[in-house]
Structures are given as C-alpha cells and as structure tokens.
Amino acid sequence: MLVVMSIGHAEARQHLRVVSDIPPVHSLVASVSAGVNVPTLLLDSGHSPHHFSTKPSHAKLLQNADIVFLLGGTLLPQLNTLSNSVIKGESVVSLMDLPGTKEADNFDGHIDPHAWLDPRNAIVWVRQIGDEFIRLDPNNKTIYTNNVQESINSIEQTYTEIKALLKPFRSSPYLVQHDAYNYFEDAMLLTGGQAIARSDARLPGAKKLREMRKQAQQAHCLFTEEQHDASFIDVVSGDTNARRATLDPLGTRLAANATMYTTLLSNLAMTMADCLSGENKN
Numbered sequence: 662m663l664v665v666m667s668i669g670h671a672e673a674r675q676h677l678r679v680v681s682d683i684p685p686v687h688s689l690v691a692s693v694s695a696g697v698n699v700p701t702l703l704l705d706s707g708h709s710p711h712h713f714s715t716k717p718s719h720a721k722l723l724q725n726a727d728i729v730f731l732l733g734g735t736l737l738p739q740l741n742t743l744s745n746s747v748i749k750g751e752s753v754v755s756l757m758d759l760p761g762t763k764e765a766d767n768f769d770g771h772i773d774p775h776a777w778l779d780p781r782n783a784i785v786w787v788r789q790i791g792d793e794f795i796r797l798d799p800n801n802k803t804i805y806t807n808n809v810q811e812s813i814n815s816i817e818q819t820y821t822e823i824k825a826l827l828k829p830f831r832s833s834p835y836l837v838q839h840d841a842y843n844y845f846e847d848a849m850l851l852t853g854g855q856a857i858a859r860s861d862a863r864l865p866g867a868k869k870l871r872e873m874r875k876q877a878q879q880a881h882c883l884f885t886e887e888q889h890d891a892s893f894i895d896v897v898s899g900d901t902n903a904r905r906a907t908l909d910p911l912g913t914r915l916a917a918n919a920t921m922y923t924t925l926l927s928n929l930a931m932t933m934a935d936c937l938s939g940e941n942k943n
C-alpha cells in the first residue's frame with residue numbers, strides 16, 4: 662500500500678489509508694478490510710500500551726489517515742488526545758464507545774479498558790467497522806459484507822470452543838499479573854481469578870499486596886505476562902508452589918494479521934487450561 666501511495670497515482674484513491682492502535686484492534690480491522698485495505702498498526706509490538714508515549718511519526722500517520730480505529734476508553738489516553746487534536750472527528754472510531762459494547766469493572770471499580778478480551782465485544786465492533794468501510798468505500802460493499810460475516814463466524818466458533826475448554830476451571834483459583842481479564846472472565850464464566858497490579862499496570866498498595874500473598878497460597882496458577890516485568894510476582898508469590906505460565910493478552914508474540922485476534926483468544930484459553938489442569942504443582 663505504501664508503494665502505491667508514494668507513486669501518487671489516481672489508483673491510490675481506491676484504497677483507504679487505515680490506521681489502528683493496538684494489535685487486537687488492528688486484527689479485527691484487517692479481517693473486515695481483507696482484500697481491499699491493509700491497516701497500519703500504531704503500537705509497536707512488544708510494548709505495553711500502559712507505557713506508551715506518542716511520537717511525531719504517530720501524529721503524521723494519524724493526520725494522513727482516511728479512517729482511524731482506536732480501542733478508546735482509558736488504555737491509551739495520550740493517543741486519544743493526539744487523535745482528537747490532529748484528525749477530523751468523523752474519521753475516528755473509538756470502539757469502546759460504539760453502541761452495544763459490554764463494560765466490565767476492574768477491582769478499583771472503574772471500567773476495565775481491556776474490552777477486546779470479550780469476544781462478544783469483538784463481534785459488535787466487527788459489524789460496525791464493516792459499516793464504516795461501506796460508508797467510506799461503497800464500491801467494495803460486497804467484499805466488506807462477506808468479510809464481516811466470515812469474521813463473526815470465526816469469532817463465534819472460537820468463543821464456543823474456548824468456553825468449553827475452560828469449563829472445568831470456572832471456579833479454579835489463580836492470580837494474574839495485572840487487572841486485565843475482567844472481560845475474559847465474564848465471557849468465559851471464570852470466577853477464581855485475582856489480579857495483583859491495577860488495570861493500568863501500576864502496583865497496588867501494601868495492604869492489597871498482603872492480601873494477595875494470602876491468595877497466592879491458594880492459587881493453582883500464577884499467570885505472568887509477556888509485556889510486563891514479572892519480578893514483582895515473586896514478591897507476592899513467596900514460597901507458594903503454584904504453577905506458572907505466561908499470558909499474552911495483547912497478542913504481541915503473534916504476527917499482526919486478520920486471524921491474530923482469534924489466535925490470541927485461543928492461546929489465552931489454552932495457556933490457562935494447561936496450567937490449571939496440572940495435577941502436580943511444579
């Protein structure tokens with residue numbers, strides 16, 4: 662797509678310049694626009710969105726975009742501010758603000774920003790991402806409509822499979838590194854999870870840490886994360902012999918493409934099920 666753009670040929674107008682912020686949003690957008698547009702991903706893989714800072718290159722990408730899909734909410738406040746200052750309002754879609762989006766609270770009583778971890782939200786978003794593409798590019802309506810249906814089918818199938826996979830562990834106790842799984846737990850009916858760090862990845866106070874230490878003794882698994890330093894989980898876990906596994910809620914280990922979203926969900930579920938099913942602790 663970049664090559665076409667730099668030629669400045671009239672054909673370039675057939676393609677929209679599409680920007681998305683985090684890998685799961687990028688994947689959903691890519692699944693809807695497959696065969697027509699290739700979205701650009703703003704957040705470099707391997708970085709925690711909680712420690713994201715905007716650069717001039719981000720502003721430039723946003724300025725030149727025909728449409729921008731952002732997660733919205735409180736995950737990347739800097740990016741939301743930057744987007745509002747550089748792009749014309751009509752072309753920015755904040756997924757968490759779309760009608761039909763489910764909300765889940767974090768342990769601080771605020772809205773958990775990790776809303777892509779509920780596949781039912783992804784389905785709601787895919788439909789509306791499709792509507793946006795059709796509005797901007799009606800000539801390719803048939804492709805977008807088919808892509809939306811395929812994407813929804815695939816998300817629904819994945820949801821059914823992983824919900825069944827996790828069914829035996831609905832009340833299994835476990836700890837997660839940061840408070841990012843409220844949506845996933847709601848969707849999969851998991852009730853045994855406790856988070857150590859807050860939704861924005863900051864550490865909790867001393868009182869909460871002491872509480873966590875007790876819970877770590879009961880936990881069957883401690884889940885660390887790909888994007889965050891795991892050293893503080895040692896502080897909490899003390900001498901527990903709970904098993905450990907690493908979760909990747911952002912999909913940073915995966916190739917950024919149209920199928921990455923469902924792979925992300927499957928990987929989360931398989932890692933959790935594997936760890937929680939272990940009969941022998943470590």
Ligand SMILES: [Zn+2]
Nearest residue numbers: 711839841860
């Ligand atoms: Zn997070």
